[in-house]
Amino acid sequence: MDMTEIVVIVAGVAAIAFVLWYFFGERERTAASVTESGVQEIKVTVKGGYSPDVIVVKAGTPVRLDFYRDETASCSEQVVFGDFGIARALPAFKTTPIEFTPDKTGEFTFTCGMNMMRGKLIVESA
Numbered sequence: 437m438d439m440t441e442i443v444v445i446v447a448g449v450a451a452i453a454f455v456l457w458y459f460f461g462e463r464e465r466t467a468a469s470v471t472e473s474g475v476q477e478i479k480v481t482v483k484g485g486y487s488p489d490v491i492v493v494k495a496g497t498p499v500r501l502d503f504y505r506d507e508t509a510s511c512s513e514q515v516v517f518g519d520f521g522i523a524r525a526l527p528a529f530k531t532t533p534i535e536f537t538p539d540k541t542g543e544f545t546f547t548c549g550m551n552m553m554r555g556k557l558i559v560e561s562a
């Protein structure tokens with residue numbers, strides 16, 4: 437094997453690893469921070485996806501998710517938390533707070549109105 441072949445193989449393996457990580461890797465978990473008023477607050481940027489897309493909160497404490505929609509793509513114009521009966525329109529370039537108190541623990545998916553963009557809300561016991 438000459439150097440060129442080795443470089444091509446290494447680059448190929450790196451590209452495959454990246455694709456696997458991108459689609460299947462464990463996303464970074466972002467824990468909400470608790471404000472003075474006792475609300476678990478987290479900012480979520482909406483742009484071709486949710487960032488962060490894994491949010492960890494505690495059950496029984498009010499949650500406020502500030503969704504900032506940084507795009508006009510129609511895909512993201514609504515966010516749905518089906519397990520909590522919440523569906524909310526997200527105006528472009530504005531922050532839309534979504535407030536609720538999770539009363540159950542577990543992992544809950546939130547999506548855009550078309551069920552394409554996805555994020556995960558992990559509710560842990562207090």
Ligand SMILES: [Cu+2]
Nearest residue numbers: 511548550552
């Ligand atoms: Cu969509």
